Amino acid sequence: MSIWVLATAADQLSPLLAAAREATEPTGQAVEAVVVGTAELATAASGMGVGRVHWIETAPDIPAEAYVGAVADLARRAGADVWLSGAAPAPRALLGAAAAACGAGLVGGGVALRLDGPTVTVERNALDGAVVETLTGPAPLAVVWDLTEAQPVDAAATAPVETVAAEPSKSGLRRDSVEPAxxxxxxxxxxxxxxxxxxxxxxxxxxxxxxxxxxxxxxxxxxxxxxxxxxxxxxxxxxxxxxxxxxxxxxxxxxxxxxxxxxxxxxxxxxxxxxxxxxxxxxxxxxxxxxxxxxxxxxxxxxxxxxxx
Ligand SMILES: Cc1cc2nc3c(=O)[nH]c(=O)nc-3n(C[C@H](O)[C@H](O)[C@H](O)COP(=O)(O)OP(=O)(O)OC[C@H]3O[C@@H](n4cnc5c(N)ncnc54)[C@H](O)[C@@H]3O)c2cc1C
Missing domain, CATH: 3.40.50.1220 (TPP-binding domain)
Structure with a gap:
């Protein structure tokens, strides 16, 4: 089964890739990354042991969510079995769109992932962390991951970066300012x-x-x-x-x-x-x-x- 991780910031990459790699270890299947952001983010992803990076370039004053159409198109074409993103607002929103576009199930709060033949098993925290639920479903499945700290990356080679032609949506969404609260x-x-x-x-x-x-x-x-x-x-x-x-x-x-x-x-x-x-x-x-x-x-x-x- 193939796993694609979707990231909009560098700190999301290593925990998602660690989760993906652990799940694909038995089969050695390559993990691919979809990054919605800057060239630096795409370069960072390419050095983290993925098979390929799909790069949706964002303009400086346009939030990642404005590229929802490009992410949805990619998801439709990709045929990935499992999608993973972090729970920050932008990747979470984009993952929802990807799931809808490719007809995947969608689960939040993932902490463990297993691929059993055609079945995807996800453990996730529920009831404020009081219980762990185990959910199973067929691929394709999209999982919003409960990110942990940065994980060590041991990458031998740099992956190719494919630029995905993308325009921001016509919603007119733009970032006017960024101020520390x-x-x-x-x-x-x-x-x-x-x-x-x-x-x-x-x-x-x-x-x-x-x-x-x-x-x-x-x-x-x-x-x-x-x-x-x-x-x-x-x-x-x-x-x-x-x-x-x-x-x-x-x-x-x-x-x-x-x-x-x-x-x-x-x-x-x-x-x-x-x-x-x-x-x-x-x-x-x-x-x-x-x-x-x-x-x-x-x-x-x-x-x-x-x-x-
Ligand atoms: C995915 C996930 C992410 C989370 N992230 C965070 C996070 O970033 N930050 C966070 O805070 N929580 C987070 N939580 C929630 C976390 O698990 C706890 O539920 C939460 O921190 C508990 O808050 P609390 O200690 O205020 O309340 P409670 O757990 O209800 O504790 C209240 C405490 O007050 C004590 N107490 C009661 N009356 C008195 C008194 N008069 N004097 C002295 N002590 C008294 C009680 O003995 C009790 O220990 C997260 C949970 C999940 C599942």
Whole structure:
């Protein structure tokens, strides 16, 4: 079976190719790459051990999604059995179009892939990571992959790059500006960060923690559900695998369980202090200092201690 990976940025390539290579290892089938982006991206892909690179060149002010027609045409002609992309907005949208164009099934959250004769088996995270679902289906199948970190690339040769004739769609979609999110800029360079999780019971309680942040000169951050589900802080403030990665001197985690997806974002922190009322919370396995206790007692006590200093 043939696997084609679709990428719009360099950091998507090596994890996708590692997944594709693992799945094709038993048969040694070549993996091909479709890159929608710059010449540098196409060159990077060609040096990563793929059989061929199909390059859809993007203009500087046009987002990758504007090339949806070219991707769909390619998918129709390609006859690939499995398509893989990362979960970032652009590749995810393009993969959906590719799947629709070639009549492929579409699955999100893939973490493992197996090719069993004509059957494709995909494992994917579900229920917020609480369970792993195993799905099977016939080829062609498109899988949005839950990207991990960069993987080592061991490429002996450079693959040919085929330019795919492509015009942006007539949608008129263009990129007017790219600015760092103003509120996240301070977070990324902060020396002290307070992260809050679902252990904080009410939005009104944020004021208490913001006061502590002001006392400490710290930036506020949070776990993914606090931003995505509760909307108490903006999405640019959640930490983790799919959020921001920070490297402060101090990360004070209040009411955060410490699931690996969250802790991946604070690997660079020098000191992690975790406050959690559950002594079995997983965050205590990786925190530098763990405080088993109620954050509603801890925060006022720390503020009081800082005042007396
Ligand atoms: C593919 C995927 C990607 C993900 N990416 C991310 C990511 O990038 N970032 C991220 O954060 N999550 C991510 N998640 C979600 C992650 O798995 C966890 O579900 C999430 O981090 C949990 O958030 P939480 O710790 O705030 O909530 P919970 O898991 O509900 O934990 C709340 C904690 O607060 C404690 N607590 C409760 N009351 C108090 C109190 N009064 N005082 C002290 N402690 C208290 C509890 O003991 C508990 O440990 C991802 C999940 C998946 C499947």
């Amino acid at each position: 103003a509120t996240a800029a301070g977070l990324l360079t902060a020396e002290r960060v307070i992260g809050i999780g679902r252990g904080v019971k009410a939005r009104a309680d944020l004021a208490l923690i913001e006061d502590l942040a002001a006392d400490l000169g710290a930036e506020m951050a949070c776990s993914m559900p606090v931003a995505d589900d509760l909307h108490w802080l903006g999405p640019e403030r959640y930490i983790g695998r799919s959020g921001q990665r920070i490297a402060p001197g101090l990360y004070l985690a209040l009411g955060i369980s410490g699931e690996p997806q969250h802790m991946e974002g604070v690997r660079g922190a020098k000191v992690v202090v975790a406050v959690n009322k559950d002594p079995a919370a997983v965050i205590f396995r990786s925190a530098t200092y763990g405080i088993v206790g109620d954050l509603y007692e801890f925060v006022p006590a720390l503020r009081e201690a800082l005042r007396q200093d």
